[in-house]
Amino acid sequence: xxxxxxxxxxxxxxxxxxxxxxxxxxxxxxxxxxxxxxxxxxxxxxxxxxxxxxxxxxxxxxxxxxxxxxxxxxxxxxxxxxxxxxxxxxxxxxxxxxxxxxxxxxxxxxxxxxxxxxxxxxxxxxxxxxxxxxxxxxxxxxxxxxxxxxxxxxxxxxxxxxxxxxxxxxxxxxxxxxxxxxxxxxxxxxxxxxxxxxxxxxxxxxxxxxxxxxxxxxxxxxxxxxxxxxxxxxxxxxxxxxxxxxxxxxxxxxxxxxxxxxxxxxxxxxxxxxxxxxxxxxxxx
Amino acid sequence: xxxxxxxxxxxxxxxxxxxxxxxxxxxxxxxxxxxxxxxxxxxxxxxxxxxxxxxxxxxxxxxxxxxxxxxxxxxxxxxxxxxxxxxxxxxxxxxxxxxxxxxxxxxxxxxxxxxxxxxxxxxxxxxxxxxxxxxxxxxxxxxxxxxxxxxxxxxxxxxxxxxxxxxxxxxxxxxxxxxxxxxxxxxxxxxxxxxxxxxxxxxxxxxxxxxxxxxxxxxxxxxxxxxxxxxxxxxxxxxxxxxxxxxxxxxxxxxxxxxxxxxxxx
Ligand SMILES: Nc1ncnc2c1ncn2[C@@H]1O[C@H](COP(=O)(O)OP(=O)(O)O)[C@@H](O)[C@H]1O
Ligand SMILES: [Mg+2]
Numbered sequence: 001x002x003x004x005x006x007x008x009x010x011x012x013x014x015x016x017x018x019x020x021x022x023x024x025x026x027x028x029x030x031x032x033x034x035x036x037x038x039x040x041x042x043x044x045x046x047x048x049x050x051x052x053x054x055x056x057x058x059x060x061x062x063x064x065x066x067x068x069x070x071x072x073x074x075x076x077x078x079x080x081x082x083x084x085x086x087x088x089x090x091x092x093x094x095x096x097x098x099x100x101x102x103x104x105x106x107x108x109x110x111x112x113x114x115x116x117x118x119x120x121x122x123x124x125x126x127x128x129x130x131x132x133x134x135x136x137x138x139x140x141x142x143x144x145x146x147x148x149x150x151x152x153x154x155x156x157x158x159x160x161x162x163x164x165x166x167x168x169x170x171x172x173x174x175x176x177x178x179x180x181x182x183x184x185x186x187x188x189x190x191x192x193x194x195x196x197x198x199x200x201x202x203x204x205x206x207x208x209x210x211x212x213x214x215x216x217x218x219x220x221x222x223x224x225x226x227x228x229x230x231x232x233x234x235x236x237x238x239x240x241x242x243x244x245x246x247x248x249x250x251x252x253x254x255x256x257x258x259x260x261x262x263x264x265x266x267x268x269x270x271x272x273x274x275x276x277x278x279x280x281x282x283x284x285x
Numbered sequence: 286x287x288x289x290x291x292x293x294x295x296x297x298x299x300x301x302x303x304x305x306x307x308x309x310x311x312x313x314x315x316x317x318x319x320x321x322x323x324x325x326x327x328x329x330x331x332x333x334x335x336x337x338x339x340x341x342x343x344x345x346x347x348x349x350x351x352x353x354x355x356x357x358x359x360x361x362x363x364x365x366x367x368x369x370x371x372x373x374x375x376x377x378x379x380x381x382x383x384x385x386x387x388x389x390x391x392x393x394x395x396x397x398x399x400x401x402x403x404x405x406x407x408x409x410x411x412x413x414x415x416x417x418x419x420x421x422x423x424x425x426x427x428x429x430x431x432x433x434x435x436x437x438x439x440x441x442x443x444x445x446x447x448x449x450x451x452x453x454x455x456x457x458x459x460x461x462x463x464x465x466x467x468x469x470x471x472x473x474x475x476x477x478x479x480x481x482x483x484x485x486x487x488x489x490x491x492x493x494x495x496x497x498x499x500x501x502x503x504x505x506x507x508x509x510x511x512x513x514x515x516x517x518x519x520x521x522x523x524x525x526x527x528x529x530x531x532x533x534x535x536x537x538x539x540x541x542x543x544x545x546x547x548x549x550x551x
Contacts, residue, residue: 067411091417099415105408119416122423172416 018043018176018208019064024073026059033059035232036073046202046209048219051229052254057212058102060229061178064210065097066090095123098169102180104161106153106168113149116140116168123172139167144193159186166194170201177201179211183218195221216255220244228254304421304499311419311426312433324427332393332428333435337442343388344443347380348372348450356459368455369466370473376447377474382482383530385443386489389436390522394497397428398518401501402511410502420502429494436490437483444482481537488533492525 017040026034033056041047041064049057062068063075066083075083082093106115116136117126126132140146143163153161162185169177179198183191195218201207202222213219219226219240226243228236228251236243236251243255253260259267315321351372359365401424404410413420455461500518504510 062411065415067414087414087419091414091419093417094415095417097415099412101408101412101415103407105412107404107409107412108407119418122416122418168416 017041018078019210020076020079021063022074022076024063024070024075026056026063026068027071032232034063034070037232037234039227039234041208041210042225043208044202044206045224046198046211046222048211048213048223048226049229050212050214050216050219050226050254051235053214055229056232057229058180061099061180061210061212064178065094065099067099095119095172096175098172098174098177100162100166100169100177100179100182102184104153104158104165106156106161106165108153110152111149112140112145112151112153112156112164115153115164116171118168119172135171136167139171140164142170142197143167144190159190162186163190163194166197173205174207176208176210179209179213181213181215182211183213183215188217191215191218192221194218198222214254216257300503301499304502305495307421308425308429308495308498311422312429315422315426315430321422321427324423325430328427328431329435331396332431333439336389336392336435336439339388339392340385340439340443341446343384344376344381344446345450347384347443348376348447348452349454351375351380351447352451352454352459356455365459365461366465367469367473368459368461369451369470372451372455373448373470373474374478376451377444377479377482379482379530381444381447382440382485382489383526385440386436386486386493386526387523389432389439389490390493390497390519390526393432394493394518394522395515397494397497398501398504398515399511401498402504402514405502405504406506406510425494425498425502428498429491432490432494433487434490436493437486440483440486444479477541481533485530485533488529489526492529493522496521496525 019041021037021039024034024037024039025032037060049060051057059068063070063083066075066085070083073083074081077093077096082090085093106112107118110118113136116139117132120126120132120135136149137146140148143166145160145163145167148156148160148164153164156164162182166179166182177198182194182198186194198209198211199222202209209222211219211222223240225237225239227234228243228246230250236246236248238246243251246252252258315325352368355368355371356365359368359371401410404424410420410424413423452463452466455466456463497518500514500521504514
């Protein structure tokens, strides 16, 4: 079975992907987070990365835009190696990307409007403010938040922050968008709005997306390909049907949101004490 | 254990040196691009203007305390009229600059580290990078420039209030003749002394900003990480201010000794 996965992976590594990772390993100190990962992200497709919390999804996503540099291994963008560029060169490359951060990462000292125009002001000299107003209005209505221009991030809910952050990530019309848990913290209907938006951006503008998520509904809906990370390695890699029917128990447990048998045993064997029992055993202060 | 500590220490120092180098390069570049002036201006407002009152209070107390403490010593051998020289030299050359800088390390340094540290842990610094902007240029350069340019002015304010504070206590409280106080002060304090104090301000300001921004940028996760970074930034700034003060004292003394003999010729 392991051999099968290897084959599947090997076929995934055609060097004509937009972003290609070759033998990428990332350690923080002694801690191994990504272990010899090779991956090719195809142009115009939506690749979804799933896996339990803390398995290194965010770390992997940040390597695709070299916000983190690999401990070993290479990152290529359009056949050009980018992990060894200096920061100035990288900043040129990064304008081709949009990145939606897990917590939104809005600048909290400036308004929603200023957040969205930030990438524009950094790379263009603005002469026509009318055009900018229209652009911000357009991006905000795409995420269903037109009218929030003058709000400050502190006044927004978690889901709203994330949607404003998405509007900011697409402000420069990037060709590649990396989403870190775009639907986490959103209600099911809002989640579906984001799913539709991701699909729309892909279909109409041919944008390449990489989406990190553990929302399987969203994954099945948007994915051309799903990759499951586990213990720093790629455990499964294929389309939605392939993943749904994947024989590996860890994959099945994850996609069905089931607890591990051993963990279940520990939970069931432990006695639960009711609050009144607790109080009776401990004298009150 | 001590070996790894030493290696970590050197590693940090190396990283800090690289950070300082990049900050200097970014600051020089910012000076030449008028687009960044509004950012520098905003920081000058936050850093400089709002620090004026606290720095003035610091200066005033330094002058007043010096007057009270030094009076008895001088009066013991009937030299109390020289009090002005002692107070004013101490204020403009050492205590004004150093205490104002320490005050600023607490006020500005703490705020800078907390602000940048929070931005770091909430991924805002990564967000700046992801949009193709260099956070050192966008965040660090304006802060370093604002600190570097305004600390000398703040020191002048501290000096001024120190001199006034010393004067009030000496003349009004301790009853020293006002004319004598100023005459002795004027003969004892040279422009050179004032200049040294102000020049130190550039170094102190740059050190405070660079250290605080570095600590913010390398802040660890969570509220605890930010708190720890603030503490470390203050301690490091404080030690650097004293170390720089010592180094500059040695340096300026050497310059003074070299040029003093030929001063008469000029
Ligand atoms: N900057 C960092 N320094 C040290 N450890 C980190 C850093 N970033 C992430 N990690 C560790 O890497 C692991 C994977 O993190 P992450 O990619 O954020 O997980 P997730 O899959 O939930 O997104 C975690 O154990 C985390 O503690
Ligand atoms: Mg994550």
